[in-house]
Amino acid sequence: MKKMYVLIGNYGSGKTELALNFAIKAAERGERTELLDLDMVNTYFRLTERGKMTRMKEIRLVSPNFACSGIETLSVPAEVASAFAMDWDTVVFDVGGDPTGANALGRYYQDFMALEEGALEVLNVVNTRRPLAGTVEKIVKLQQDMERYSRLKITGMINNTNLSTATSEADLRDGYEIIKQVSIETGKPVLYTSGKKEFLDKFLAEGHDPKYIGTPIAIDTYMQRDWDSWIDGLQ
Amino acid sequence: MALTLMKGSEAIAEAAIRNGARFFFGYPITPQTEIPEYMSARMPEIGGCYLQAESEVSAINMVYGAASTGARVITSSSSPGVSLKQEGISYCAGARLPCVILNVMRGGPGLGSIQASQGDYFQAVKGGGNGDYHLLTYAPASIQEAINIFSFAFDKAEKYRIPVLFLADGIMCQMMEPVEMPEMIDFKIDPEAKPWATTGFKPGDDPAKRAIINSLFINTEELTEHNNLLQATYREIEANEVMYETYLTEDADIVITAFGTVARIAKSAVNELRAQGIKAGLFRPITVWPFPYKELAEVTKNAKAVLDVEANEGQMLQDVKLAINGVLPVDYFGHCGSLMPTTAEIVAKVLEMKEGI
Numbered sequence: 154m155k156k157m158y159v160l161i162g163n164y165g166s167g168k169t170e171l172a173l174n175f176a177i178k179a180a181e182r183g184e185r186t187e188l189l190d191l192d193m194v195n196t197y198f199r200l201t202e203r204g205k206m207t208r209m210k211e212i213r214l215v216s217p218n219f220a221c222s223g224i225e226t227l228s229v230p231a232e233v234a235s236a237f238a239m240d241w242d243t244v245v246f247d248v249g250g251d252p253t254g255a256n257a258l259g260r261y262y263q264d265f266m267a268l269e270e271g272a273l274e275v276l277n278v279v280n281t282r283r284p285l286a287g288t289v290e291k292i293v294k295l296q297q298d299m300e301r302y303s304r305l306k307i308t309g310m311i312n313n314t315n316l317s318t319a320t321s322e323a324d325l326r327d328g329y330e331i332i333k334q335v336s337i338e339t340g341k342p343v344l345y346t347s348g349k350k351e352f353l354d355k356f357l358a359e360g361h362d363p364k365y366i367g368t369p370i371a372i373d374t375y376m377q378r379d380w381d382s383w384i385d386g387l388q
Numbered sequence: 389m390a391l392t393l394m395k396g397s398e399a400i401a402e403a404a405i406r407n408g409a410r411f412f413f414g415y416p417i418t419p420q421t422e423i424p425e426y427m428s429a430r431m432p433e434i435g436g437c438y439l440q441a442e443s444e445v446s447a448i449n450m451v452y453g454a455a456s457t458g459a460r461v462i463t464s465s466s467s468p469g470v471s472l473k474q475e476g477i478s479y480c481a482g483a484r485l486p487c488v489i490l491n492v493m494r495g496g497p498g499l500g501s502i503q504a505s506q507g508d509y510f511q512a513v514k515g516g517g518n519g520d521y522h523l524l525t526y527a528p529a530s531i532q533e534a535i536n537i538f539s540f541a542f543d544k545a546e547k548y549r550i551p552v553l554f555l556a557d558g559i560m561c562q563m564m565e566p567v568e569m570p571e572m573i574d575f576k577i578d579p580e581a582k583p584w585a586t587t588g589f590k591p592g593d594d595p596a597k598r599a600i601i602n603s604l605f606i607n608t609e610e611l612t613e614h615n616n617l618l619q620a621t622y623r624e625i626e627a628n629e630v631m632y633e634t635y636l637t638e639d640a641d642i643v644i645t646a647f648g649t650v651a652r653i654a655k656s657a658v659n660e661l662r663a664q665g666i667k668a669g670l671f672r673p674i675t676v677w678p679f680p681y682k683e684l685a686e687v688t689k690n691a692k693a694v695l696d697v698e699a700n701e702g703q704m705l706q707d708v709k710l711a712i713n714g715v716l717p718v719d720y721f722g723h724c725g726s727l728m729p730t731t732a733e734i735v736a737k738v739l740e741m742k743e744g745i
Contacts, residue, residue, distance in 0.1 A: 165395055165564050196418055196502055197562035282393040282566070316393050319566035379731045380559070380652035 164250025478517025
């Protein structure tokens with residue numbers, strides 16, 4: 154059965170990095186994989202910049218029209234239809250941040266509804282270290298708004314709490330506590346917890362309730378840049 | 389206080405607010421539109437004023453107006469928008485108005501591209517608008533550094549009565565980094581501390597003490613006197629406000645000069661070169677006006693060569709050459725099409741230079 158993952162979430166929650174991880178892991182399992190860059194909001198640090206890498210992994214990448222990193226007006230290409238029409242094992246949608254970004258999904262409502270039951274996972278990627286997703290109330294509100302804008306029901310959450318280069322297991326733990334509350338309040342399950350392997354392992358060893366962890370995913374970082382290793386040095 | 393993961397735009401906007409900015413006037417332009425977007429939501433929450441002007445020309449003149457009252461005011465734009473603001477910036481400099489202006493540089497000339505660039509260095513430090521003036525210009529290389537600079541940017545602007553310019557590139561505003569935010573300061577306009585500001589003229593007040601904000605001096609003697617005062621202020625700033633960072637320069641044979649995001653890449657290159665046994669170091673101006681001429685000359689006195697790396701045609705290169713004053717060979721590497729130099733390219737360039745030393 155075709156499995157379709159739609160990654161939505163607060164701006165800066167790590168959707169693009171996770172989308173690449175989902176797609177690469179699927180491709181490495183030998184699955185026919187399509188990855189769609191549906192980010193209509195952001196013009197920097199886009200999935201499309203990793204086009205060559207995805208091709209090498211035999212992942213089909215669908216980018217916005219004329220997309221390269223330098224384009225200002227983005228539009229959804231007709232090619233998105235291939236996600237629904239063609240015979241893939243795994244399809245991953247990387248969607249723009251916030252309700253505004255999730256808006257781009259609304260146009261495919263009928264296509265999503267026509268999928269087999271159980272084929273679609275709409276995942277809310279949560280990073281509680283982002284100021285606008287830092288509390289239970291904020292996450293619940295974002296979740297409701299994203300559902301309204303995308304015309305899709307969120308099927309579960311991903312705890313992807315991180316501080317970029319300053320991440321530790323404490324971030325996953327703090328995210329776990331907040332997301333657990335969101336899950337209790339909204340009934341949305343926590344389907345995945347993701348992070349770099351070293352922090353994920355430490356977090357898992359702490360013995361939290363597996364119900365609010367879901368499947369752990371050790372992620373690799375593909376969106377790393379030349380300037381990321383720099384340590385702040387203001388005298 | 390806990391670290392949060394913030395986008396440069398959001399963090400810069402919040403840092404300005406926490407340091408007393410209560411007026412934002414601007415116009416959207418990529419890659420800094422998230423600053424006005426953030427301000428539009430945040431200013432009403434704290435009793436401030438966000439106003440999207442009909443153009444950058446209006447926005448900078450609104451800055452002139454708000455700054456005249458002694459309030460803390462900020463505007464932001466990107467390269468083409470900052471070009472439009474130049475007339476107003478020159479007026480602010482002429483009228484000695486403290487304010488903060490952000491230029492989040494993108495590719496140029498003209499509309500260029502929306503990707504990051506450092507092509508406005510000349511505009512920032514060699515003029516921009518008309519007349520003999522300078523802006524106290526900071527080129528932060530991380531989001532935290534931008535936040536930290538904000539903790540004194542308004543103070544410096546007010547101390548010297550000068551517009552402060554933040555010269556950042558698109559990456560600085562678009563990337564996300566873990567940051568720590570300062571507490572909100574309690575800023576109030578103090579008419580005693582700012583006798584020059586138009587804080588209100590009451591019946592019975594001495595007309596001679598009426599505050600007049602002006603950059604027009606028809607009488608040439610008066611204009612000369614006014615300009616002498618400006619120049620004296622600039623000399624004071626040059627003497628006191630230079631900021632820079634050095635990294636592994638003590639024993640460096642080759643010192644790389646770079647600012648902003650490019651300096652971060654250069655730092656990675658230095659690490660890689662050191663790992664190969666090559667003595668490379670980095671000199672990073674944090675103030676690009678005043679430029680750390682003396683400091684760069686001092687730092688490079690035992691070096692064999694200097695490599696300037698920029699995301700432009702080599703604009704800061706001219707200041708680097710002035711600092712080195714012909715004592716050492718100064719080479720340049722960079723791109724001027726919004727393409728960031730890479731660590732590998734810088735390493736390759738240094739290895740090539742090493743052959744010639």
